[in-house]
Amino acid sequence: MNLKRTFGAILTILGIVGVIWGAYAFLAGGDSVGGVSMNQFSSVVPFIVGLIFFFTGISLIKGTKDTA
Known part of the structure; x- marks a missing residue:
């Protein structure tokens, strides 16, 4: 198992979560998102x-x- 590919997959998944969370928080318009x-x-x-x-x-x- 290649460590760089595993780390790349983890970063990709975290990136997808970050993009979705940022887009949802933007569309929520100032409401609380996930307790934040x-x-x-x-x-x-x-x-x-x-x-x-x-x-x-x-x-x-x-x-x-x-x-x-």
Whole structure:
């Protein structure tokens, strides 16, 4: 099992969760999301971090050679 591919998969999953959470918090319009009170401007932060995690994870998965 390749450690880079595993870490890439974990980052990708965390990125997807971050993007969904940021989008949901943005659409909630300042209500409490998951016990965390956010307004529309602060909901951009988990969205951006989620995008960074997602694209970093995808590049780790694609860039790692599969050796047996």
